[in-house]
Amino acid sequence: MSSNPFRPGAGHPPPHLAGRVAEKADFDKLLDQDVILKNAVLTGLRGVGKTVLLGEFKPMATAKDWGWVGSDLSETVSVSEENLAVRILTDLAILTSAVVVKKSDRQLPGFNAGIENNDVTLNYNTLNAVYQNTPGLVLDKLKTVLRFVAQNIPSDMRLIFAYDESQNLSDNAAKEEYPLSVLLDVFQAIQRENIPFMLVLAGLPTLFPKLVEARTYAERMFTILFLDSLNEPESREAIEIPLNNSPNPIKPTEESISSVCRISGGYPYFIQFICREAYDIWEVDPARSIPMQELIQKLDTDFFAGRWSRASDRQRELMFVISELSNSHSEFSVQEIVDQSCMWIKPFSNSHVNQMLSTLGEKGLIYKNRYGKYSFAVPMLGDFISRQPKPEELRKPVITS
Numbered sequence: 001m002s003s004n005p006f007r008p009g010a011g012h013p014p015p016h017l018a019g020r021v022a023e024k025a026d027f028d029k030l031l032d033q034d035v036i037l038k039n040a041v042l043t044g045l046r047g048v049g050k051t052v053l054l055g056e057f058k059p060m061a062t063a064k065d066w067g068w069v070g071s072d073l074s075e076t077v078s079v080s081e082e083n084l085a086v087r088i089l090t091d092l093a094i095l096t097s098a099v100v101v102k103k104s105d106r107q108l109p110g111f112n113a114g115i116e117n118n119d120v121t122l123n124y125n126t127l128n129a130v131y132q133n134t135p136g137l138v139l140d141k142l143k144t145v146l147r148f149v150a151q152n153i154p155s156d157m158r159l160i161f162a163y164d165e166s167q168n169l170s171d172n173a174a175k176e177e178y179p180l181s182v183l184l185d186v187f188q189a190i191q192r193e194n195i196p197f198m199l200v201l202a203g204l205p206t207l208f209p210k211l212v213e214a215r216t217y218a219e220r221m222f223t224i225l226f227l228d229s230l231n232e233p234e235s236r237e238a239i240e241i242p243l244n245n246s247p248n249p250i251k252p253t254e255e256s257i258s259s260v261c262r263i264s265g266g267y268p269y270f271i272q273f274i275c276r277e278a279y280d281i282w283e284v285d286p287a288r289s290i291p292m293q294e295l296i297q298k299l300d301t302d303f304f305a306g307r308w309s310r311a312s313d314r315q316r317e318l319m320f321v322i323s324e325l326s327n328s329h330s331e332f333s334v335q336e337i338v339d340q341s342c343m344w345i346k347p348f349s350n351s352h353v354n355q356m357l358s359t360l361g362e363k364g365l366i367y368k369n370r371y372g373k374y375s376f377a378v379p380m381l382g383d384f385i386s387r388q389p390k391p392e393e394l395r396k397p398v399i400t401s
């Protein structure tokens, strides 16, 4: 069996977690709050390392005596308020079901209703009984449950509610379901009462604008930890440390290492992907240079092609135009795209670009940040596009005199 240490895959812990020093320090500061003034949003493109970092946050939190509650919201594309409540109660019960509350210690009026035993454990049934016996809206019921838990767990116990893939939470006015707003309202209310329950939401870059759109106060409620690609020294660490630590340490050529850094763009998923392939070659002969062309080809097929195929021909033309912008790696405006498209036989109008970007947003290829600028929602998509055969026939001929 190969001892290949590299782990390209969603949420798979890497053999060495490189960088993220500043983000861990920021999170560590949040852990020192007794009164919760700030919660965390952990955001960045897919494959940049949010899930893995969230996994690192957990032991940091428990080392400072926080309880950790949470789950992954990837399946919850549009939950109802009730589903959100069940989700929170379920997650919470896993942690609190070890807590026994003596009859004499019971707090909160209304708690006894429906609960027979003298001593009760704070398991799902108990939490659910409190929830069901509270009159009012989901918001009121949830607040009551959280207050109840806060009063009955050890007084120095603070809790983190961590939700991955939180960009999936959405309010839905047509269905009169506002799970996202309820989540924010609940935590804002209990934090005002000095209950030390903190929210940590991880998700794609659409997450934070969504929170602010739901509740403007979300702007002040969260510290944003924005994960970007790793810088050059960090990328090298991610490549070299696992190689050094393997049973037979491997030392590839300088040229190989710098190619991996360059082609991966420092994106953690791409580093793992390329190194996973390269390892098998290095294991045999570390001096061999890795077949970059073939690796890029594999990356294009495995990672990009499926996403690219979601776009129509005209949408691809638009993305070709974008990939020609010098700032296609960062953020770009509608006007820049319109201007660039003048080089093409069928240029794009302002409203057309706006409308297409929004469709591409729904397809997960583009996202709009909160300042109204756009970016590719897939790392290095611009580079992938420039590797595709260009529809040259669509470009205006250059007239030379």
Ligand SMILES: Nc1ncnc2c1ncn2[C@@H]1O[C@H](COP(=O)(O)OP(=O)(O)O)[C@@H](O)[C@H]1O
Pocket: 007, 008, 009, 010, 011, 012, 013, 014, 015, 016, 017, 018, 019, 020, 044, 045, 046, 047, 048, 049, 050, 051, 052, 053, 238, 268, 269, 270, 271, 272
């Ligand atoms: N800091 C890091 N250093 C090295 N590899 C990392 C790092 N962060 C993430 N990875 C790797 O990148 C890939 C994607 O990580 P993941 O946490 O699933 O990203 P996200 O949740 O942002 O989509 C995984 O294969 C993981 O092992």
Ligand SMILES: [Mg+2]
Pocket: 010, 011, 050, 051, 052, 164
């Ligand atoms: Mg993830």
